Amino acid sequence: MSLHEVRLQGWPENVRVFYTTRDAGHSQAPYDGFNLGLHVGDDAESVLQNRTELQAQLPLGTRIAWLDQVHGTHTVAARDSLNEAVTADASWTADAGIACAVMVADCLPVLLSARSGEVVAAVHAGWRGLADGVLESAVSALGVAPREVCAWLGPVIGRDAFEVGPEVRWAFLQWLNTADCDACFRASGDRPGHYLADLNALARLRLGAIGLREVQSLNACTVSDPSRFFSYRRDGTTGRMACLILRDSPKTSS
Template sequence: MSVVKVSPRGWPGNVRIFYTTRTGGHSEAPFHGFNLGLHVGDDLGAVKKNRADLLAQLPAATEIAWLEQVHGTQVVQACDSLQTPARADASWTGDARVACAVMVADCLPVLLSNLSGTVVAAVHAGWRGLAAGVLESAVSALNVAPRELCAWLGPAIGREAFEVGAEVRSTFLRQDDSDGCAACFRASPTRAGHYLADLSALATLRLDGLGLRKVEGIGLCTAGDAGRFFSYRRDDITGRMACLILREY
């Protein structure tokens, strides 16, 4: 199935979450499958067909707010990105049937909602954006007490596949020298001076620190499942998947 609907326990009943896989679709190798990225070198006609198929799987009358993602911290209102993708890494909305969307191929998608289901957001959180504060910016933009927010972490590169240099570890430890942050990094068994990083755990630490009480993740590794997921780290030239969140009413 190309489009997967997720229903996290305890989330507001009017909020809908979806993530896509690479299965099905109209794109040919090396983007074969359900590639949604217009910027990766794929045939534009195939990508547009894939995006149309995605839209057909969402609630009727949904509009998707795509972003031009740059690994930064900019957050925009989704309605400002409906016609032309805004240069940002997160969007939020209180409008019904406007889907906040982020594209990923290893980076972590983080979806947010308040407990009453009146406002939602989607965040693209690679390690650079995470370290720079994209989650903090998104939570601030929602203007909701963090204890009233819930977060869902989608498919991303897993700890066993995400090898980083010592400078990445140092960046995070300069911001948070706790044992919890240190535990998100384990020495690489194959390369001296490198570490295996747990991106989802780093994001969870940030969200916990902001005061969110309900944070959960799907725990699927994009790099380790070539049949279902695109992975930039694994394949270099590859397609993009999407994670989306919207309010139905």
């Protein structure tokens, strides 16, 4: 099955978290098989079939709010993106039955929920978004104190695979102290002046800086697991997975 539900300890019972893998699906190589991205060059009909199957695997009546992601910091109400994708990198909702969704193939998906279960959000966080404040934007949109928010970090390019140039480290040095920056950026053994970056650790620091302490992670590297995950860094031309979060409707809530 391409859709996997994550049961998170301590999270609200009415909030459900999902991620997809590349298993099964209708897309052909190099997008094989459960590609959900319409913007990557895949056959549109195959992608729409995959999206239809995804919706059928979600709780009955769920509507998916897709985004046109641009590595920015803009956060929108998910309902505004139900009929046509809105340009943004995060969405939030207090409505039951609407799934906030982000697509990834190395960038970090971050799913957020108020501890009360009353509002949720999904965030697409590549290094640019993390450095520019996309997580802060999304947490602010929830309208809840950060200490009352919990976060889940999905499949992402791992710290041993994400080589970056000095400009990326410099972008984070604008708000990180040197010790934390050194912990998140290890010198690359392959290219002088380059670093191996840890997006999971950077996200935890960014969230912690605004007072959000409850962070759980899938701890799965997209690059090192080609049978399950798409990876842009590994393959170049490839598909996209999705991470989704939704609030159960009252009739299906536990």
